Amino acid sequence: MSDVLLEVSALRTGYGDLTVVRDVSLTVRSGEITVLLGRNGAGKTTTLRAITGLNRVTGGSVSYLGAPLADAPHKRVARGISYVQEGKKVFRELTIEQNLILGGFSRRLGKRGLASSVDEIYQLFPILGSKRALPAASMSGGQQQMLAIGQALMAKPKLLILDEPSQGLAPVIVKEVMERVHELKATGIGILLVEQAVQESVAIADEVAVIEMGRTTLAGAAADVSLEDLQRAYFGAVA
Numbered sequence: 001m002s003d004v005l006l007e008v009s010a011l012r013t014g015y016g017d018l019t020v021v022r023d024v025s026l027t028v029r030s031g032e033i034t035v036l037l038g039r040n041g042a043g044k045t046t047t048l049r050a051i052t053g054l055n056r057v058t059g060g061s062v063s064y065l066g067a068p069l070a071d072a073p074h075k076r077v078a079r080g081i082s083y084v085q086e087g088k089k090v091f092r093e094l095t096i097e098q099n100l101i102l103g104g105f106s107r108r109l110g111k112r113g114l115a116s117s118v119d120e121i122y123q124l125f126p127i128l129g130s131k132r133a134l135p136a137a138s139m140s141g142g143q144q145q146m147l148a149i150g151q152a153l154m155a156k157p158k159l160l161i162l163d164e165p166s167q168g169l170a171p172v173i174v175k176e177v178m179e180r181v182h183e184l185k186a187t188g189i190g191i192l193l194v195e196q197a198v199q200e201s202v203a204i205a206d207e208v209a210v211i212e213m214g215r216t217t218l219a220g221a222a223a224d225v226s227l228e229d230l231q232r233a234y235f236g237a238v239a
């Protein structure tokens with residue numbers, strides 16, 4: 001089994017005095033995808049915000065590479081945690097290539113290093129290479145989502161966190177985005193994917209976690225999770 005990158009255990013977090021996540025546990029391993037599912041308002045984004053340091057952990061633990069995470073958010077990026085937030089917008093007036101270069105900013109690369117990193121992204125997402133000189137606004141929603149992911153990959157993450165990359169996309173495009181995310185496994189990074197597209201995301205997952213009202217109601221290997229298990233975790237007991 002691959003190395004554990006991220007271990008969230010009995011996490012408690014929220015906004016100020018308001019606790020919205022009470023008991024969430026999940027694991028992400030290198031070269032694997034963990035999908036975090038749950039209904040609207042279940043606490044998925046809040047969980048991601050605690051992992052990335054945007055919300056305070058008030059109970060439980062978040063460990064990365066075997067040690068508790070305590071760095072400021074920007075230092076977590078430097079340590080290999082990249083986060084593509086929900087509804088993440090790219091810089092629409094800038095070209096695709098300019099958007100990618102901005103994503104590499106935290107690595108302080110020289111011109112050559114930047115160029116070779118950008119080329120790596122073009123190999124992963126050829127559509128971005130073929131449109132490199134065009135403004136990001138000229139691309140479709142699915143392509144802009146791939147650009148947002150490409151931008152995050154420019155920071156050379158070990159752990160890539162994606163919050164609902166399929167949001168607002170047509171079903172056929174959702175499938176394509178999921179295929180591209182699946183292909184990223186081959187690079188060896190671990191991916192934590194929050195999704196509403198249950199079937200499409202579970203199809204590419206190694207691990208699945210479901211949260212309901214701030215608590216994990218199901219966690220385990222995707223291969224062992226049935227549709228009935230998912231329904232039970234989402235909605236309580238099924239008839």
Ligand SMILES: Nc1ncnc2c1ncn2[C@@H]1O[C@H](COP(=O)(O)OP(=O)(O)OP(=O)(O)O)[C@@H](O)[C@H]1O
Pocket residue numbers: 015018020038039040041042043044045046047
């Ligand atoms: N800034 C905030 N201040 C106070 N409460 C918040 C804030 N952001 C979210 N919440 C509340 O926290 C709870 C969990 O929200 P969260 O965004 O984590 O859910 P989610 O599972 O990601 O849902 P969605 O799929 O709709 O994005 C909700 O009840 C929400 O209203």
